[in-house]
Amino acid sequence: MRIDVITIFPEYLAPLHVSLVGKAVARGVLDVHVHDLRRWTHDRHATVDDTPYGGGPGMVMKTGPWGEALDEVIADGYETGARLPRLVVPTPSGRPFTQEHAAELSAQPWLIFIPARYEGIDRRVVDEYATRLPVHEISIGDYVLAGGEAPVLVIVEAVARLLPGVLGNAESHRDDSFAPGPMASLLEGPVYTKPPEWRGRTVPDVLLSGHHGKIARWRRDEALRRTAAHRPDLIERCDPAAFDRKDRELLAALGWRPGPGGHYVKNEKGEDGAA
Ligand code: 6GU
Numbered sequence: 001m002r003i004d005v006i007t008i009f010p011e012y013l014a015p016l017h018v019s020l021v022g023k024a025v026a027r028g029v030l031d032v033h034v035h036d037l038r039r040w041t042h043d044r045h046a047t048v049d050d051t052p053y054g055g056g057p058g059m060v061m062k063t064g065p066w067g068e069a070l071d072e073v074i075a076d077g078y079e080t081g082a083r084l085p086r087l088v089v090p091t092p093s094g095r096p097f098t099q100e101h102a103a104e105l106s107a108q109p110w111l112i113f114i115p116a117r118y119e120g121i122d123r124r125v126v127d128e129y130a131t132r133l134p135v136h137e138i139s140i141g142d143y144v145l146a147g148g149e150a151p152v153l154v155i156v157e158a159v160a161r162l163l164p165g166v167l168g169n170a171e172s173h174r175d176d177s178f179a180p181g182p183m184a185s186l187l188e189g190p191v192y193t194k195p196p197e198w199r200g201r202t203v204p205d206v207l208l209s210g211h212h213g214k215i216a217r218w219r220r221d222e223a224l225r226r227t228a229a230h231r232p233d234l235i236e237r238c239d240p241a242a243f244d245r246k247d248r249e250l251l252a253a254l255g256w257r258p259g260p261g262g263h264y265v266k267n268e269k270g271e272d273g274a275a
Helices: 010-017 019-027 062-079 099-106 122-131 149-160 211-231 232-237 245-253
Strands: 001-008 032-038 087-095 110-113 136-138 255-258 264-266
Touching: 001 010, 001 062, 001 149, 010 019, 010 149, 019 032, 019 149, 019 211, 032 062, 032 110, 062 110, 062 122, 087 099, 087 122, 087 149, 099 136, 099 149, 110 149, 122 136, 136 149, 211 232, 232 264, 245 255
Parallel strands: 001 032, 001 110, 087 110, 087 136
Antiparallel strands: 255 264
16 A cells, blocks of 8 residues: 655654554555655745635645645656555544544555645645545544644554554454444453463453353453443444343443333433442
């Protein structure tokens, strides 16, 4: 997969050469190109922003440098044999980034990221390229960052670990929180490793029992408890048919019951099922 990032802070993307993503680059699974947007300015001050039409606070990134940068990067990619790129625009007003989104992007041959600073990029840039390329406007959560560079790091890491040969063990994504499949939309429970006792704290006996059926059940219970506590919205969204009898018993003990539409809802009274 080829990845281009056009930014006024190329040094912010240095982590793309570290750890899992860095190894994917080193192994040639990922071909990363980081570009300084100011290369495509022509004035002495290398200006990339200007005051907003209609007034308001802050500055808006100008069309000119983005247009020249994108034209050149797209032409270069095509010359080197890459196929139709997707344009990824990190913005707090984008669609919320999900694991599904990461999987969709990981199937693409080429992604071009255009992280903005200031109040964002003149809208005409995205409108123009949207006539030629699929565009993904993506938000990484309900909070505001100073720029899109950190979101690029987040999105690239989520995508890169799904590429074939990047994680050592293909099984590693099977139990991911948010992985598609029967465990869909449950958070992962706690994990333990050696030593068996640390500061008087022991590992749950069941994990040392060697009883695979009991271990799987314990993990499922922990996943349900954690999801109910941290992400009740995920429990509400679960297809109730995905819950087995043990799941239903645990959910009932945690104060959940099937609602009018069949999906689980938390009991009004009592946090622990004592309605
Ligand atoms: Cl993608 N960009 C910025 N600036 N802030 C954000 C974001 C993106 N996602 C959440 N907050």
